[in-house]
Amino acid sequence: MINFAIVGMGHIAKKHIEAIENAEGANLYAICDTNPDRLEIDLPGVKKYTDLVLMLDENPDIHVVNICVPSGLHAKLTKIAAERKRHVIVEKPMSLKLEDAEEMIKVTKEHGVKLAVVHPNRFRPAIQKLKKQMDKGAFGKLSHANATVRWNRNQAYYDQADWRGTKEFDGGVLMNQAIHNLDLMLWLMGPVESVQAMAATRLRKIETEDVAAAVVQFKNGALGVIEAATTIYPKNLEESIAIFGETGSVKISGRTANYIETWDIEGVTEEEAEKTKAEIKEDPFGKPGHQWIIEDMVSAVKENREPIVAGEDGLAPVKLILAILESAETGKKVVIQ
Template identity: 75%
Template sequence: MINFAIVGAGFIAKKHIDAIEKTEGAQLVAVCDTNPERLAEYEGKVNTFTDLEEMLKNQGDLHVVNICTPSGLHERLVSTVASYKKHIIVEKPMALTVEDSEAIITEAKEHGIKLAVLHPNRFRPAIKKLREVYDAGKFGKLSHANATVRWNRGQEYYDQAPWRGTKKFDGGVLMNQAIHNLDLLLWFMGPVESVQAMAATRFRKIETEDLAAGVIQFQSGALGIIEAATTIYPKNLEESLSIFGETGSVKISGRNANFIETWDFQDVSEEEAQSLAEEIKADPFGKPGHQCIVEDMVAAINENREPVVGGEDGLAPVKLIAALLESAETGKKVTFN
């Protein structure tokens, strides 16, 4: 049995706990939060702690720690957990800066622990089918791709906690909302050559951007277009990922990028494409991505391999976002080394 602990008992922690409870060979043994009120519902069910090091010292049977705190705290917490040689699952983004993200990877390697980053959208049925045809070379040479996040986050969302919308602890629409879509964009399109972007804070009273748009040139020569906004009235409109190649065009859309809108390949009939779209529509979310990540961590420990979504996967979108924000601030193209 692989024993898990949660650090940070806020909203997202409930998804982690549900994933652990549904995973064979996994069990939750501890929850840690600096706010005792958040721990009340776990009293008597698991061990509870208000101090991380106290938990790491006293919970001797612990194997994996899931970090679910505000993003600006991730690197410091990972450093502490890694020093006790516990495996780690860290929520997205893995950190708010490239430097902190790289430090997390280094700390995991130095202490010989497994590191997984929570990018659950890779496990949605439509995205898994898209990956199958991509790996099979169905697109031919890639032309370009489009990643769009048109969501609503009202002022009340940011007012829920003082860290929301801050540069130090939260990040803006690119880092907090669009990062899942950007992870998918990079997963399919590969390394980035350069970016050029604009960003603005149009409606919300926050430190960070609520609107951003950018253009990417990938090392392959393909282009990418990014649009990300939390300014959409009055509710979430869409999240979509479109990929275009010589012999294929696909658009995955819906409010959370989980339905097939376009599925055109030269060797796939309209009937086959429609059948696949209906299959996805019947179960658009599939097994929860958090559960897939937890299951994979259990398997990685038992099989002594690396998690399928590891530190480098978490670093890539952070590097992309940092470049986009640098370009937006300077008004210049940013070229990757």
Template identity: 60%
Template sequence: MIKFAIVGCGHIAKKHAEAIEKAENAQLVAVCDKIPESMQYYKEKYDVKTFTDLSDLLKDENEVDVINICTPSGFHANIAIQAANAKKHVVVEKPISLTLEDADAIISACNENGVKLTVVHPNRFRPAIKELRAIMDAGKLGKLSHADATVRWNRNQAYYDQAPWRGTKNLDGGVLMNQAIHNLDLLVWLMGDVDQVYSMSATRLRNIEAEDVSVGVARFSNGALGIIEAATTIYPKNLEESISIFGETGSVKIGGVTASFVEHMDIESLTEEEISEIVERVKADPLGKPGHQCIIEDIVEAIKTDREPIVTGEDGKRALELVIKLYDSADSNEPVRFEKNVEVNS
């Protein structure tokens, strides 16, 4: 049995607790939050120990194997590094951090201490996305032309007013960092490294420091192009999250409110019957096993078999880097290249 502790008992922590409860060989044994009242739910429902100080948790609860970090994003790095130095494996909510320097520090701390690190990007485990990945891995789309990643959601002012850190640049970020980063993780996971981006962003409708709408374009290292659109300004509710991939011998769009359905699929090497089977298979169970549960079960298996988690710290950093480069481009009003690819593509 792998034993877990949750740090930060806000909204997302409940998903972690439920995932741990449902996952095989996993048990929630402790929670930590500066506000004692925030931990009462977990104490009553899961009969766990409670701590208001992370240091006390790391000292007292020697049986804890994994620390799940569910705090505002700006606090991820300090907590992850403390956990790694205490020889605890780390599950960190998206984004891995708000800066590349912090992401590198987290990854280094986990590597130096020989502990596993995974970032919560659960959309990879959705049935429709898994079908798309299998099709692409088999080369059925041929040479890739371009991709489109779209998040058209609503987060009203009341959402941002729930807590003073929401919508701030130092602790939260805007629509790219907070909402769209899951879709951007899929974009990079499916299309490969990004070479260059050009982006514009604005704060149009919400009274926040960060952006509530962003549009941009990207060039991938393989030469394919990408279109990125993200907004929390959609009236009156979430409209869609989608990812579309277009290639020489196939095109696929995964859409719906949360990128869970096959909205279009036309592939040269697949018959209409084969495509229909995929569409209906996804439609029968569009959400599949909850993504957070998949993340928990994967880290358990990674610990037991001493392998890398499916979503690594480097994966989390790649999604973060795309967001940061989009921010840099919007701030400078110029295209921004990715340093690691400059020499190869220049």
């Protein structure tokens, strides 16, 4: 069994607990939070700590640390775990700063441990089908892509904790909500060469943006349009990813981009397209993405390979978002190195 420890017992930790409990070959060994009240959870046999260093030093049997603390603390805790030869799974975004993300990749490699970033939307059934079509070139020459997140995060959401909506610990709609969608766009379309963007804080009393729009050019020459907002009234409206090429048009949408809305690909009959849509509608969520990430880390450790969503994968959307914010601030096109 591969033993996991979770640090940061906020909302997202529940998904990690469930994923570890359901993942083959995984065992929840310990949890950690600086707030002892958050440790008051019924987990028989699981050790509980308020100090990460103490937890790791006292328990050499911990193999993997799942970092679920506010984003601004990810780099610091990754370093602590890596220096103690523990593999790391870190929640999105892997970091709010480019230099921190690069340091996380560097320190885990230096200490010979694995780094995985939680981008679970890649494992949605509809997205998996789209990726297979992209990989075999079914769209021909790519025209453009569209990534849209139209969600609601009201003021009460941001007021839950002092760190929410801050530049130092949380980030705005791009880092916190749209990053999964942007990860999908990059995974499907490839790296971005340049971006022109605008962002604003329109409705929420936070330090960061609550709405943003950007146009990107991919290194393959295709274009992309990004729209992200937490200002939608009164609830989440949609998350979608759409790809357009000379021989294909596909749009995956719904409130959380789980359903196939358009599936027009050269060589695929209307009957086959409708069958594909029906298959996805029957099971739009599949195995939970966090469980995929946990099971992949178990395999990566046993097989001594890189995780499917490794540090470099987590770095890509962070780099894109920082370029979008730079462009929005300067009013200029930003070239991504």
